[in-house]
Each structure stands twice: as C-alpha cells, then as structure tokens.
Amino acid sequence: MDNPKLMITKRQTLADQLYGQILEQIVSNTLKQGERLPSEHRIATAFGVSRPVVREALRKLQEDGLVEARRGVGSFVRRRPPEKLIEFATAGSVAGLMRAMEARMVVEHATARMAALRASAKDIARIESTLAELEASMQARTPSVEADYLFHRAIAEASGNPVFAGMLDSTREVVEQSIDVAQKLTREGSQERIDTVLREHRQILEAIKSGDSEAAAVSMSYHLLQARQRVTDHSRNT
Numbered sequence: 428m429d430n431p432k433l434m435i436t437k438r439q440t441l442a443d444q445l446y447g448q449i450l451e452q453i454v455s456n457t458l459k460q461g462e463r464l465p466s467e468h469r470i471a472t473a474f475g476v477s478r479p480v481v482r483e484a485l486r487k488l489q490e491d492g493l494v495e496a497r498r499g500v501g502s503f504v505r506r507r508p509p510e511k512l513i514e515f516a517t518a519g520s521v522a523g524l525m526r527a528m529e530a531r532m533v534v535e536h537a538t539a540r541m542a543a544l545r546a547s548a549k550d551i552a553r554i555e556s557t558l559a560e561l562e563a564s565m566q567a568r569t570p571s572v573e574a575d576y577l578f579h580r581a582i583a584e585a586s587g588n589p590v591f592a593g594m595l596d597s598t599r600e601v602v603e604q605s606i607d608v609a610q611k612l613t614r615e616g617s618q619e620r621i622d623t624v625l626r627e628h629r630q631i632l633e634a635i636k637s638g639d640s641e642a643a644a645v646s647m648s649y650h651l652l653q654a655r656q657r658v659t660d661h662s663r664n665t
Contacts, residue, residue, distance in 0.1 A: 492506050523601065538582050553585075631643060
C-alpha cells in the first residue's frame with residue numbers, strides 16, 4: 428500500500444471505495460495471497476478515512492472470502508480474484524455487486540421453493556425457453572445477460588407471488604451488472620466451467636419440474652453461492 432490515494436466518487440460509500448482500492452492491490456498481486464495487511468490505523472491514515480470505514484471495508488472483504496482476520500495477529504489476504512474482475516467491473520463497484528448476489532441468495536431460495544410447489548405448465552415452458560436461450564448463448568461464448576436474468580425472473584413469476592418478480596424488477600440494474608461480470612469471467616474460462624454453470628441452471632429447472640421444493644431451493648442457493656465464489660476466486664477461473 429505504497430502512496431495510496433482514495434479516489435472519491437459520489438455513488439459509492441467510502442467503505443466500498445476503500446474495499447475497491449484494497450481489492451485492486453490484491454488482484455494486481457501487490458498484496459499477495461497470505462500476506463498480512465497493514466493495521467487498521469495505518470490503512471486509515473494512508474487513505475485519509477476513519478477506522479470505522481476501514482473496519483467496514485475489511486468486514487466486507489472477509490465476507491467475500493478475500494481477507495481473513497486472525498485474532499491478535501491481523502488481517503491477511505486469503506484469496507486472489509481473477510485478474511479480469513476489475514476489467515469487467517470497476518473495483519469500487521465490486522462490493523455492491525457482491526451485496527446484490529448475497530441478497531439474491533436469500534430471496535431466490537424462496538422463489539425456487541415456491542415455484543416447485545406452484546409452477547403451472549406455462550410457467551415451466553417459460554423457464555425452459557429462457558434456459559434454452561441461455562445455453563445456446565453460453566455454448567457460443569456470447570452469453571446473454573437478458574436470458575440469464577429472464578430465467579431467474581421466470582422462476583420468480585412461477586412462485587405465484589408477484590412481489591418476488593417485482594423485487595427482481597426493482598433491482599434489475601444491479602442484478603444484471605452482477606450477472607454480466609459473472610458471465611464474462613465464465614466466457615473467458617474453460618468449457619468445463621461453462622458446462623458447470625449450465626448444469627447448475629438445469630438442476631434448478633429439473634427440481635422445479637419434479638415439484639421437489641427442497642431440491643429447488645437448495646439448487647438455487649448452491650448456484651448463486653458458486654457464482655459468487657467464481658467471481659472472487661482466481662483458482663476457479665479455469
């Protein structure tokens with residue numbers, strides 16, 4: 428963290444901006460995996476922010492698996508994200524995108540569960556149609572953000588509760604931003620990675636079609652958790 432400077436933008440909190448600054452240093456390997464971060468006091472002084480801002484940024488980095496805190500010792504770099512992460516998303520926006528993915532894990536767990544119990548034949552056909560479009564685009568390595576979003580929205584509609592679809596619509600911009608980043612990283616990866624992502628989607632669909640609410644909820648949560656980890660883990664970018 429030599430001569431750091433926090434670049435202030437209006438749309439992001441100071442903690443998210445600091446998160447992005449530290450993230451950039453981890454991605455660039457300036458802060459190496461296993462390396463100890465400077466103390467909270469040093470980070471606060473270097474970037475000209477308060478210690479509560481530093482603590483919040485470090486907490487988010489810990490929640491995203493990038494940093495780990497060792498009691499009485501300090502914080503250490505745990506994981507290095509793919510280099511292209513900050514090419515596909517601005518470093519300062521990553522914290523917000525990760526929070527969006529975190530929220531989706533809670534909401535879409537419920538939508539998948541209810542869809543398995545309530546989906547009509549028309550609902551199933553709509554989910555299958557969006558998945559077919561997503562599969563075709565991903566196999567061609569030109570993934571469609573809209574197809575991915577509409578797959579998840581079709582499940583929300585199939586839940587029989589219009590509030591769920593409305594919640595997705597109200598956050599569509601940030602949801603599509605997170606999907607875009609995840610898809611671009613997958614596009615750059617191996618065929619095995621593409622196949623894995625598509626298999627996760629198909630498992631959700633099959634659980635809904637079979638009316639297995641528990642399997643549908645677990646499959647959705649697993650998919651979103653894996654998507655989140657693929658975004659932040661360099662070793663998974665294959």
